[in-house]
Each structure stands twice: as structure tokens, then as C-alpha cells.
Amino acid sequence: MPQVVNEPQKLLAICDNWRAQGLRVGLAPTMGALHEGHLSLVQHVRDAGARKVVVTIFVNPLQFGPNEDFQRYPRPFDDDLALCDKTGVDLVFAPSAASLYPTDYQTYVDVGNVTRRFEGEFRPGHFRGVTTVVAKLFNMTGPCVAAFGRKDYQQWRTIEAMARDLNMPIEVLGCPIVREKDGLAMSSRNRYLSAEERQRALGIYRGLRACTRAFSAGERDPARLINLAREPIEAAFDRINYVAIADVKTLEPFEEPICNKAVVLVAAFIGTTRLIDNTVLGEDELP
Numbered sequence: 042m043p044q045v046v047n048e049p050q051k052l053l054a055i056c057d058n059w060r061a062q063g064l065r066v067g068l069a070p071t072m073g074a075l076h077e078g079h080l081s082l083v084q085h086v087r088d089a090g091a092r093k094v095v096v097t098i099f100v101n102p103l104q105f106g107p108n109e110d111f112q113r114y115p116r117p118f119d120d121d122l123a124l125c126d127k128t129g130v131d132l133v134f135a136p137s138a139a140s141l142y143p144t145d146y147q148t149y150v151d152v153g154n155v156t157r158r159f160e161g162e163f164r165p166g167h168f169r170g171v172t173t174v175v176a177k178l179f180n181m182t183g184p185c186v187a188a189f190g191r192k193d194y195q196q197w198r199t200i201e202a203m204a205r206d207l208n209m210p211i212e213v214l215g216c217p218i219v220r221e222k223d224g225l226a227m228s229s230r231n232r233y234l235s236a237e238e239r240q241r242a243l244g245i246y247r248g249l250r251a252c253t254r255a256f257s258a259g260e261r262d263p264a265r266l267i268n269l270a271r272e273p274i275e276a277a278f279d280r281i282n283y284v285a286i287a288d289v290k291t292l293e294p295f296e297e298p299i300c301n302k303a304v305v306l307v308a309a310f311i312g313t314t315r316l317i318d319n320t321v322l323g324e325d326e327l328p
């Protein structure tokens with residue numbers, strides 16, 4: 042079993058010791074309820090040269106809104122530990138909320154433009170919660186290579202901007218989305234779906250695929266591409282937050298025919314379950 046650490050100071054001491062031995066440290070921050078998408082991050086930091094891998098499991102209250110699923114978020118810690126063991130993770134960091142946010146806690150990290158739209162618009166305060174906890178995790182781990190999934194595309198770009206702007210000694214990796222065989226992006230929140238909802242959830246994949254195919258066939262009009270993506274999502278989902286096409290780096294939407302690299306971003310609800318997904322046009326394969 043991997044070593045389990047709860048105290049922030051202890052994590053830094055262990056990672057410092059590894060670095061002193063010349064061992065590169067890899068970090069995969071998660072909220073637990075682990076699946077193959079999470080485990081792929083472990084492989085990606087190893088491929089990037091990490092010799093010791095830390096997985097953090099922390100359901101961060103700061104990144105949930107008042108009407109979101111913080112309370113019901115799955116916390117199958119023993120299963121997570123067994124999966125980490127199987128994947129050869131060296132250390133699992135599972136701090137308490139009180140150890141990260143004591144009562145006099147008062148410091149936050151805010152990233153600018155890249156957080157304004159999409160998740161930033163529909164989940165006010167979400168990115169502030171994410172960047173604050175990730176900055177803390179970076180400081181508690183020290184210099185390392187840290188992996189983030191492109192499943193949370195805007196989050197990855199936000200953390201990339203934070204690490205660059207604040208000169209953090211961290212190499213940030215953006216790792217490909219891991220999907221189920223039928224195309225649904227793996228997510229801890231898929232556990233909320235009934236069998237019937239699980240089928241309907243494929244609407245997002247269908248929409249993204251329709252968009253990708255039209256792009257490959259030469260379509261460059263963002264409004265038409267968005268409509269193609271929306272159709273199957275509207276048919277299957279109960280409520281759409283956004284279906285948008287934006288620049289891969291700035292996350293500014295395109296109004297003109299698409300000229301730079303573009304990502305299609307989707308957030309929609311099935312019942313009370315909110316799912317997000319995305320694909321980079323002309324880059325990601327969606328079979």
C-alpha cells in the first residue's frame with residue numbers, strides 16, 4: 042500500500058528528502074473517487090520523468106458553490122487506496138479541511154481572463170477555490186511535475202497560467218481525456234447517473250463528434266459548428282449551461298470563422314448531475 046500522509050508539513054519533508062536523493066517528484070491532485078482518468082495522470086508524470094508519485098485526495102470545499110454537490114460527492118477512500126496501490130503510487134496525501142483552512146485562513150489566488158467565462162461564469166468562485174488549493178498543494182509538495190486532465194480544460198489552462206505568472210517551480214502537464222468505450226468522458230460524477238441517464242449522457246459525445254466531423258470536412262463557421270454540437274445535447278440533456286467554441290489558449294470565443302486552434306466546450310445537466318466535456322478541433326480523435 043502507498044504511504045498515507047495527512048499532515049502538510051510531513052508531505053513537504055518526504056518530498057524534500059526524495060529530491061535530495063535526486064528523485065524527481067510527480068503530483069496528481071484529485072478529489073478521489075478514482076477512475077482510469079485519474080490513474081492516467083500517474084502514468085503521465087512517470088513518463089515525464091517522475092520517480093516518486095504523490096496522489097492527493099481532497100474534496101476541496103472552497104471550489105464548490107452553495108448549491109453544488111460537496112456533501113454528496115463520493116468518498117470511497119479504501120477503494121481509492123487500493124487503486125493507488127495497484128498503480129504503484131508512492132504516497133497518498135489526504136489532508137483534513139481543517140488542516141488546510143484553519144479558522145483564521147484569509148489568503149486566496151485569483152487568475153484573470155482565462156477564468157472569466159464558461160465554468161467561471163456558471164460556477165462563481167469555483168476557480169478561486171481550485172487555484173487556491175492547487176497553489177497550496179504545490180507549496181506542500183515543492184518542485185515537481187504536476188498532471189492535470191484536459192477533461193477540465195479551462196482548469197488546466199488556469200493552473201498553467203497561475204504557475205507561469207507566479208513563477209512556481211512546477212512543470213504543469215495537460216493530459217488527454219480518458220473515455221469509456223462508448224465515448225463518455227470518465228468522471229467521478231458519472232456515479233450519480235442512473236442506467237437511463239448514463240445512456241442519455243452520450244449526447245455530449247455525439248455532439249462533440251458531430252462538430253469534429255464537420256470541422257474535418259472544412260466547416261469553419263463557429264455558429265454552425267456550435268449548432269451541430271448542441272442538437273444531440275439538447276435532445277438528451279435536461280439543461281445546458283454552455284456549448285461554445287473558444288481559442289485553445291485564451292479561451293476567448295470565436296466570432297469570426299475559426300482561424301486559430303479551437304476547443305469545443307460543453308457543460309450540461311442530466312437531472313441534478315452536471316457533466317462537462319470538450320474536444321480540440323482538428324487534434325483530438327473521437328472514433
Ligand code: AMP
Nearest residue numbers: 071072073078189190192193218219227
Ligand atoms: P477531479 O478528481 O475530478 O478533481 O479530477 C482530478 C484530476 O483528474 C483533474 O486534473 C482532472 O482533469 C483529471 N481527470 C478527471 N477525469 C479525467 C478523464 N476522464 N481523463 C483525464 N483526466 C481526468
